[in-house]
Amino acid sequence: MGVVTLTIDNKEVKAKEEMTVLEAAQSAGIDIPTLCHHEKLEPYTACRLCMVEVESRGRVKLDTACSSPVKENMVVRTKTEDIIKIRRTLLELMLSHAPDSRELQALVKEYGADKDRFEKEASFCIHCGLCVRYCAEVKKKSAVGFINSGVRREISFVPEIASKECWNCKECFELCPTEALQTAYLFTVAQISDSPSFELESEK
Amino acid sequence: MAQIKSPEELEKVRQGILSGRDPSKPSISVCAGSACLASGAAEVIAAFKAEIKKQGLEADVDTKGAGCPGFCERGPVVVIYPEEICYLQVKPEDVSEIVSSTIKEKKVIDRLLYVDPSTGEKAVHEYDIPFYKKQMRLVIGDNIKIDPKSIDDYLAVGGYSALGKVIRSMTPDQVIEEVSKSNLRGRSGSGFPAGFKWESCRKSEGEPKYIICNCHEGDPGAFADRRLLEATPHTVLEGMIIGCYAIGAAEGYIFVGDEFPQTVENARLAIKQAEEYGFLGKNILGSDFDLTIKVYIDGGGYVLGESSSLMASMEGKIGEPRTKYDHATDRGLWAKPTVLNNLQTWVNVPLIINQGADSFSKIGTEESTGTRVFSLTGKVNNIGMVEVPMGMTFREIVFDIGGGIRGNKKFKALQAGGPMGGFIPENLLDLQVDYEEMKKAGLAMGPGLIVADENTCIVDMVKYYLTFLANESCGKCTPCRDGLRHMLKIMNRITEGRGQKGDLELLEILSEVQKSAALCALGQGASDPLRASLKHFRDEYEAHIEEKRCPAGVCKVLSTALNI
Ligand SMILES: Cc1cc2nc3c(=O)[nH]c(=O)nc-3n(C[C@H](O)[C@H](O)[C@H](O)COP(=O)(O)O)c2cc1C
């Protein structure tokens, strides 16, 4: 297996060639914030918090560290002024959904984010998709999914699957950086127990 | 029709069709494009057929529903051959007079002619009408002569001769070289050199290879791509077939929405006819080149026009964009080498092969060659589909071809490039249709041009685009989804008279972060109209915020905004 050498924040880092920039940085003790990333899941590149500046073969661009493959002689900068500004604004946008999320709070100070910058939103969900992807990719159940698109996108349990699968799993609960998932789950349970088919289902 | 087995036989078939047609025989072409059909073209065609039967002229006069010539504003459009007399806004009641006077007695009916609103002059022929005069109609010029449902009509105007030439005398490499030399660039607005894309795909090792014609065109107000496919489906097919030959692809797809059933119907019929004639299928024109082309009905949604979500949706996955590190020409559809080009890119291919790259590249500017078909709409006199040489200024398009602003109002701005485009204010109207020039001005060369007059509120128009994108974005990534959400909230506030100090700065920060941090080009371009409007029309925003006043008188306190 090949090894490549790259520079991350002026530090020379050796990485396996199949690694991502995020993995290479982590192996060298360089911290890049993430939210939608999870080792067991495919890179999703949706929260955009892990954006870094990547310079390779003379081209400089911003890219998500969680997906960007390492390359020989690549130069990575994880905390430029632009990146700090991007992360601050992204955090502020997410804080409008989940002002008391611990994961977000942990980053607020470092990036100087103002949790009241944007008007608060009715939905707690920050759409990291951890629950949706964990259930689909690891548990292969797809009991929870996204519904609608654009600004109307929300998570939702599929009652038919959730009623059978979730009660003794709930592994996704601890992945959720906000309270959205539990809320959605309780809502589904309430819905299921309201429906006539629930009784039939439980009498079986 | 038996399959045509060689390029030589194709020419014989063509001669056969032409010899059965008398160019001096009177013939009536009625535009049967979607816009003309909506204004009653089908009834006009039926009336002509009935009238000709009534007058016993069936053997002497041909009648056909033809492809859209572009002057949608004045439809139904009727052209009488061989004199090429052009009548506009024809109604079924006019038909018997046209047959009696114009067809039988060769008399022109004045009241159905085009009248120049500024000079009062009448135009008898299509080519005398100012709307057409300044256009260069290399791609759409024959539309009115062709019934899109008739492959013989296409053959009669020289159709599939480029394919014949390619099969007879060109290797795939020579085709690619010709396309590269022509400097044909991506008509989606990308400006990416088509020849380079084709060559990368040809050289890529994976098999099989695919090509896709992107006719998604989800931009609100744009209709050029779909109208072209509807009017001249065989030109699209011929371009795609030549492309597949050059690239070494065995399958092609036309990716199109079914909001316009006519477009899909014509495309499907054209494929069937091309199969029957041996332009598709096995051993095309007797060569060892096999190809199938299929229509793929997209599920709607603006973002599906984007390359990675388009391919994902064709693979049956969720149609949302993905971060990719491979070029589609190496790993595209089903992870196989794929060329995705815009419909208008494909349409130019037969022209390039027929004319030769040298002659094609003389049209337009140094770096932007050929012509461009736009749909021109909004507060302009002549709404329709227009084809102009690259290098023409937008002033010429709006005032000479478009005939200026409706109701003698003042011009305010031209919106170009759709929801990810920008605005051209009066003082920049001399900007040329040219990839580089437009890019410098922060504009994309999308298919739609929308004219705004003094009664259009730019703030409201930008809000409309943001609302559109807030719904059409897939909602996957934070800067696009939540950026749009909060931009829209601020815009709603401003247009409802609740704008605050600092709102414009906040919009600017959001748009900046969105541009550099969004996952796909939708989010990256989503605030381009906003940014352009803040640059050119900041005073309108300030009037809304500081004076609580909408200068164009559009924004009412109770606006019908998307409330989120
Ligand atoms: C949100 C979005 C929508 C798009 N819609 C279209 C479309 O409707 N038609 C199109 O040809 N290209 C569209 N594109 C561009 C395509 O991704 C792709 O670049 C193009 O089809 C390539 O064709 P070309 O090289 O011939 O221009 C879109 C891109 C984005 C980001």
Ligand code: SF4
């Ligand atoms: S930029 Fe918008 S459309 Fe593109 S992936 Fe992100 S949310 Fe989806």
